[in-house]
Amino acid sequence: GQQLNQSPQSMFIQEGEDVSMNCTSSSIFNTWLWYKQDPGEGPVLLIALYKAGELTSNGRLTAQFGITRKDSFLNISASIPSDVGIYFCAGLNAGNMLTFGGGTRLMVKP
Amino acid sequence: DTGVSQDPRHKITKRGQNVTFRCDPISEHNRLYWYRQTLGQGPEFLTYFQNEAQLEKSRLLSDRFSAERPKGSFSTLEIQRTEQGDSAMYLCASSSLGFQRETQYFGPGTRLLVL
Numbered sequence: 534g535q536q537l538n539q540s541p542q543s544m545f546i547q548e549g550e551d552v553s554m555n556c557t558s559s560s561i562f563n564t565w566l567w568y569k570q571d572p573g574e575g576p577v578l579l580i581a582l583y584k585a586g587e588l589t590s591n592g593r594l595t596a597q598f599g600i601t602r603k604d605s606f607l608n609i610s611a612s613i614p615s616d617v618g619i620y621f622c623a624g625l626n627a628g629n630m631l632t633f634g635g636g637t638r639l640m641v642k643p
Numbered sequence: 644d645t646g647v648s649q650d651p652r653h654k655i656t657k658r659g660q661n662v663t664f665r666c667d668p669i670s671e672h673n674r675l676y677w678y679r680q681t682l683g684q685g686p687e688f689l690t691y692f693q694n695e696a697q698l699e700k701s702r703l704l705s706d707r708f709s710a711e712r713p714k715g716s717f718s719t720l721e722i723q724r725t726e727q728g729d730s731a732m733y734l735c736a737s738s739s740l741g742f743q744r745e746t747q748y749f750g751p752g753t754r755l756l757v758l
Contacts, residue, residue, distance in 0.1 A: 537685075564745060575647075575734050575749035576686070583744050621685050625745055628699055629674065631736075633685030 536560055539622055539634030546612055547642050554620060554637040555606040562624030565598050565605040566631070570619045579620075580607070612641050645670075647750035649735050655756045656725055663721045664753045668737030675718050676736040676747060677710055679703065686734050692718060725757045 539556045546552060556565070564583050568576035580591050582598035582605060589596055595608045605622055622634040648667045656662050668675045673694050678686035689708070690700045694715040704710075707725075712718040722729055732754050736747040 539685075566746065568749070573752075573754070575649075575752045578746060578748060581744065581746050623685070625747075629676075629691060629738075629745060630688040630699065630701075631676075631678070631686070631747060633687070636683075636685055 536632050537622060537624060537634035539637055541637060542635065543638040543640070545640045545642065548612060548614060550612055552609040552612055552616070552639060553606060554622075555604060556622035556624075556634045557604045558624055558632075559603070560624070560626070560632075561602040562626060562632075563602075564625035565596070566623045566625065567594075567596050567605070567607045568621045568623060570621060570636075576621055609639075612639075614641050614643050617641050647735055647737050647748055649733075649750040649753050651753060652751060653754050653756075655758065657758050658727060659724055661721065661723045662725060662755065663719055664733055664755075665717060665719050666735030666750060667717045668735070669739075669748060672737035672739045672748075673715065674738045675712055676738075677718070677720050678734040678736065678749075680732040680734055680752070681730075686732075689720075722755075725755075727757045730755055730757045 567579045570576045580596040585602050586600050587598045593610045619636045619638050621636050623631040650665045676691040677689040680686040692712040707723045710720045732752045734752045736749045738747045
């Protein structure tokens with residue numbers, strides 16, 4: 534089963550607000566990835582983190598790889614309606630297998 | 644770069660039938676992965692190939708499931724004697740060996756419904 538705890542499970546926010554979500558794990562990962570998935574589609578890569586403590590931005594998105602290598606967070610600033618979707622964290626282990634969190638469903642009210 | 648493609652996008656079948664899905668990875672990506680995603684859950688790893696060699700298989704992959712990548716390019720995933728519990732989205736991803744920064748890119752998925 535899944536080893537990553539992702540929270541919150543869902544968020545309903547007003548357009549323009551900032552969003553924060555995080556993932557914690559009982560295991561250490563070498564890489565953390567954040568994906569966004571729209572209904573009926575595959576996950577789309579947003580940000581990849583390769584080093585403990587690393588902070589990376591992609592436009593309005595910022596993600597950090599926790600120092601303990603067991604957690605990561607994703608922030609979205611100034612949300613817009615097209616940010617709606619399900620966000621997944623995923624940890625990559627030495628065996629090249631991704632372990633996913635349960636997802637955060639984001640809803641944005643215009 | 645056309646991305647990862649999967650075919651078909653949707654499949655409806657009756658219990659007991661066999662189904663086969665195809666995945667074409669990003670060109671020159673030598674690693675290819677299969678994941679399964681059920682409603683409301685994150686994807687779960689099934690198996691992966693490096694070139695034509697199948698290097699890892701999850702316990703989720705029962706003996707009714709078989710995956711191949713005969714020439715190290717496209718891959719097929721076959722499910723024999725389908726059961727209703729096989730209904731899920733089957734996702735394929737690919738990545739490139741040779742860089743320390745492993746990143747997996749996903750296709751659009753094949754949604755399977757077993758009646």
